[in-house]
Amino acid sequence: MKTLYVDGNTALHRLSPRVKLAGLMLASILLFLTRSPLALGTALALAIYLYAMLPLGFKVSLHRLRPVLWTIAVVALFSFLVQSAEEATVALLRLSVLMLLAASVTATTTVSAFIEVATEAARPLERMGLVNAADIGLAIGLVIRFVPDITGHYQSVRDAHLARGIKLRPLTVVVPLIILTLKSADEVAGAIDARGIRNQKA
Template sequence: MLTGLDIEGDTPLHRAPARAKLVGLFVAAVGLFLVSSPFLLGAAAIVAAGLYASTGIAPREAIRRVRFVLITVLLVAAANYLFHSAADALAVLFRLSALVLLAAAVTATTTISAFMDEITLMLRPLERFGLVRAADVSLAVGLVLRFAPEILARYADIREAHRARGLPVRPLGVLVPLVILTLRDADTIALAIDARGFRR
């Protein structure tokens, strides 16, 4: 069973405080959307790729983690090329790619518990006004980070099972059992959370 998206390591990014990484990611995201030059955004994408590679993650695993998101980025860039210009398409491609790679680097070097702790602390002021429940939000984020790779792995298992049986791999034939298994796990997790009194 997968344990999460973070990987063990002793790189500078691993040693950096979780809060500093989250704030840095937010600042970088704002900065990327304020810049429109494809050259500067291309340089930012190269830096982000280098930072992601510096986490020590295996190349094949690194590509697997961001593959689907980057394909979506390519589609968005293609749409911009068709309806706007090549410069706009390159800007979108480099901007979103840099953001995806930076987020992947932060996720790979930050434990789920650290994410949950920081989210709880950041939402405490809103909790005082009765707007949110900080612990519930952090728990939801932690569950997403914990089980996202497992859902992807289960999708791959179902697809391979179809191929092993000689069945055509159709999206509906894969997604239906995936949704059923995921909902079943969600019920089990909800019961476990309530049994342990994590939510008030």
């Protein structure tokens, strides 16, 4: 499976995963507490700077963000159609900042670190008998690992369409994409069960 993590020695790489995730959570809260375009614009500039620090290069950086950029573009267009320009601008800035911050954290934090932090965060709930902390950490780790895989499956389906001269349509893309994703999920589940991971006690 592919991973979103990028090897490097930037300040974000050296920062503790707990600090990065806590900072991301705090930044998300603060972004939705302010409506100032100036403050949000400043936050966007800082987020761009953080993401630009990653050892990816412009082309790869843009490629990694492209799926989310399309989503933000659709949301922004809809916002400008149904809301005032100020409201739509605020929403666009918030989403853009969150996207860049989340991408920066994900690119500088290994999946194992995500799993460890999520498992520790779920310990209080486990002591209350509500969840299994190890399962929560594993689930979050798998979600993060599957993001680049799903993107890769989409690109494979798209290339197959183009090679056969078939026009891209939602139904002809979504169905094989779901099948490929479920197949990958089944393979991962089989590997997990073979190692007895889900039977281990945290």
